[in-house]
Amino acid sequence: MxxxxxxxxxxxxxxxxxxxxxxxxxxxxxxxxxxxxxxxxxxxxxxxxxxxxxxxxxxxxxxxxxxxxxxxxxxxxxxxxxxxxxxxxxxxxxxxxxxxxxxxxxxxxxxxxxxxxxxxxxxxxxxxxxxxxxxxxxxxxxxxxxxxxxxxxxxxxxxxxxxxxxxxxxxxxxxxxxxxxxxxxxxxxxxxxxxxxxxxxxxxxxxxxxxxxxxxxxxxxxDGKFNRIEPGSGGLGIIASGIAYQYAKEVAPEASFLKIGMPFPFPAELVMHFAEGIERLVVFEELDRILEQQVRALGLACEAKPDAMLVGELSLQAAAEVILGRQSPPMVSTSVPPRPPIMCAGCPHRPVFHILKKLKAFVTGDIGCYTLAVLPPLEILQTCLCMGAGIGQAHGLAQVYEGDRPIVAVIGDSTFIHSGITGIINMVYNQSTATVIILDNRTTAMTGGQNHSGTGLNLRGQPTPELDLAEMCKAAGVSRVRVIDSYDLEQLEKTLTEETVAKELSVIIARRPCVLLDGKQAGTLEYDPERCVSCGLCLDLGCPALVQNCETDERRPQIHAALCNACGVCVQICPRQALKIG
Ligand SMILES: Cc1ncc(C[n+]2csc(CCOP(=O)(O)OP(=O)(O)O)c2C)c(N)n1
The missing domain is CATH 3.40.50.970 (Thiamin diphosphate (ThDP)-binding fold, Pyr/PP domains)
Incomplete structure (x- = not known):
């Protein structure tokens, strides 16, 4: 540029x-x-x-x-x-x-x-x-x-x-x-x-x-710059905006168009002018019926998409269906194998969820890479609403729930800074008994690894004061604040067990940089089939670097060496030392 x-x-x-x-x-x-x-x-x-x-x-x-x-x-x-x-x-x-x-x-x-x-x-x-x-x-x-x-x-x-x-x-x-x-x-x-x-x-x-x-x-x-009429031939007139305009133009290049580049304030006079002499008026827009409703409010009869197209993106097929009235085959083959999102090999969020599962915690979630803990094999995240909501939800649950399961909120470091602290203040003020885990991977991983106030680097990567999340929670009045290494399974289990049974609010900061920042750890993961008892515990982690060996029905792992980041979490889980970092 x-x-x-x-x-x-x-x-x-x-x-x-x-x-x-x-x-x-x-x-x-x-x-x-x-x-x-x-x-x-x-x-x-x-x-x-x-x-x-x-x-x-x-x-x-x-x-x-x-x-x-x-x-x-x-x-x-x-x-x-x-x-x-x-x-x-x-x-x-x-x-x-x-x-x-x-x-x-x-x-x-x-x-x-x-x-x-x-x-x-x-x-x-x-x-x-x-x-x-x-x-x-x-x-x-x-x-x-x-x-x-x-x-x-x-x-x-x-x-x-x-x-x-x-x-x-x-x-x-x-x-x-x-x-x-x-x-x-x-x-x-x-x-x-x-x-x-x-x-x-x-x-x-x-x-x-x-x-x-x-x-x-x-x-x-x-003005003619933002909203403009593009005259065509024939009686078809299309009102369209955004990407929908491109699809409509491609399927009906001969039509007259009112291209809307300024949807608000709505150009009512221009629409009335456009509609003069148009035999068939079609409104084509993505998501809600915003243009359509305003066109109809002018007393103009128009056609528009069916309700099924209120959801999701439009496409050339959708344009062909609405404007030309015909079903057309997909223009691009859609037979791409599904590739569901998954936490990376060595993601420091994974061991936290492994322990939470062991503790049978009820986990309220938030938005970030860790939301993927909703998917198999972890399947432990119970909520994801909007940024910061998991903390509030955990508090509300803990205020009314009388059973034994630990109530735990998980939230990423960037999300915590975005909108987590008010939830913590609320928990302190109203004496919550739930546990909050800040999954501090030192970045905003989900959106591509942007810096934030807690990383000590600004947008241009220059040094800047670093927000101390632990001190921030203490300042809000949390007396039980602990910082642990997400890769240390023993410490993780001990800390989470102690804090979830405590009948007061605790904040645990599970810290370890995102693998995409930190890269591969030293060593190489090795597997000894002689020691393996096919318990499958390592596979239950859901790490993409460890997949079930397809040559056997037993739950034995096969290592994807190209993916493995040698984090050593599976090594700590294996009860028979069949896995080791060599
Ligand atoms: C209000 C709002 N702003 C931005 C986003 C986009 N977004 C989703 S998760 C997220 C932050 C992820 O970072 P973090 O909480 O540190 O978790 P990580 O992905 O690193 O595990 C952002 C910016 C959003 N969903 N909602």
Whole structure:
């Protein structure tokens, strides 16, 4: 990604970063989350301005609002569910408006490739009264992001840019431009009527917001840049946005299109104009019926997808079915062997779950690599709702459950920093008896290994003060805090047994760097078939480096030497020393 006009291949995420760079972004913050994570990483490679991982999306947005207050152009990135976390400042930022342009990227995940739900964040634009731009490819991702900063300043309002997984991760040719640093000095602005949202000020700002949205509606109807009519031949007219537009265009290139690049404010006049002379109007959009409902509310008859397509991604087949009324065979062979996600060989989370299983604990979970403990053969995770929820759930369970099973919450280090500490404060305050295990693998592994406040390194990998999770829990009032090595099975079992029987809150920090950070341990795993009694205990770990030997019906392991990281956990489990690190 360089300056100049030579066309290059960029993913949607890289194009968003390039657009922000070209707009002269002066501050960027976010929290990782697929499919958005690469935006800040790409931006950090092409600019020297502050580009930061925040502990969560709310903190990221608030920091960007601060930079914008001083007149700086500021970018915030997050995945769709991140906007739930950031929604509180977002809604009121629509009232206050901005100083420098403020652009919020929401990367949605239709089909839930890597998410716990597939909410359609276009709803946020309507609910918060914030304009939204929705590009259909990398070229538009760049242009729309650049334009979003201008719109934000022109209309004194944050601007949402919505991407989806297909757009974020698909590469196409774009022509990058040069950066245009904004010529302004950043000042401390005193404007309490605009920025202090006491009810008396907020009422006025709400009126002002409606007036700003009315002016933005003119852009939405008339600008031609975001929402535009592409005349075709015949009587078929298609209203489409985002990636759905690409599918529709491919199956019906002759149709007339109203391409929606700004779904909010909705271009009602343009839609009415488009519908004139159209014999058959079809709305084609991914996830919820947001455009369709607004088209129908204008009294226009239209066709749209069946309910079955409210779930998951659309496709060329879906477009053919809805627009052409015909079933078509898949354009790409789908006979790819399934490859279910699995914790890596040597993952330090695995031994913790092995012991929890032994203790028959009821484990409330959270989101991260460790969520995979829900799958066979571990099958021990009982809940996964949203970041931080496992701690709250364990507390609630422990307050009412009177049986013998230990109640244990597991949470990753990044997730703990994101939203775990309030749960701990709640547990201390309300005298919980549950156990919390922080699975501290020194990274945000699930989303690609990003640094966070606990790693001692910032987004660019430079040293920065390291948050001490144990001290943080002690400061919150937890008296039983223990730090152990996740690979040390004996210590793990002893500690977990002691802490789960204790009738008070304990926090155990199970620490060991992610294997993808730390690499292979010294030595090579060796197997002695003479000693093996086929108990299968090693196989029950579910390590991909140890699979059942298919040449026998007995539960004997076979070592995948190329995968094994020589963590030695299976060696500690084997009761007959049939496995050893040589
Ligand atoms: C609100 C929200 N933001 C971001 C994400 C994306 N995400 C899922 S898990 C996770 C953190 C994983 O890191 P950690 O808790 O340290 O566990 P690890 O994967 O390292 O085991 C992130 C950022 C999300 N699901 N929800």
């Amino acid at each position: 360089t300056e100049g006009r030579a066309p290059i291949l960029l993913s949607g995420n890289e194009a968003i970063a390039q657009g922000a760079y070209e707009a002269g972004v002066a501050f960027a913050a976010g929290y990782p989350g697929t499919p958005s994570s690469e935006i800040l990483e790409a931006l950090s490679r092409i600019t020297t301005v502050p580009v930061e991982w925040a502990p969560n999306e709310k903190a990221a947005l608030e920091a960007a609002i601060g930079a914008s207050l001083a007149g700086a152009r500021a970018l915030v990135t997050m995945k769709h569910v991140g906007l739930n976390v950031a929604a509180d400042p977002l809604f009121t930022a629509a009232y206050t408006g901005v100083g420098g342009g403020l652009v919020v990227i929401t990367a949605d995940d239709p089909g839930m490739h890597s998410s716990q739900n597939e909410q359609d964040n276009r709803h946020y634009a309507l609910a918060a009264k914030i304009p939204m731009l929705e590009p259909t490819d990398s070229r538009e991702a760049l242009e729309f992001t650049r334009s979003a900063f201008q719109l934000s300043e022109q209309f004194d309002i944050p601007v949402l840019v919505r991407s989806t997984t297909r757009l974020s991760h698909t590469k196409c040719v774009v022509e990058p431009g040069t950066s245009h640093p904004v010529e302004r000095s950043y000042e401390l602005t005193e404007d309490r009527a605009k920025y202090v949202m006491i009810p008396a000020h907020a009422r006025q700002r709400h009126d002002h917001l409606l007036e700003r949205i009315a002016r933005l509606t003119q852009i939405s109807n008339n």
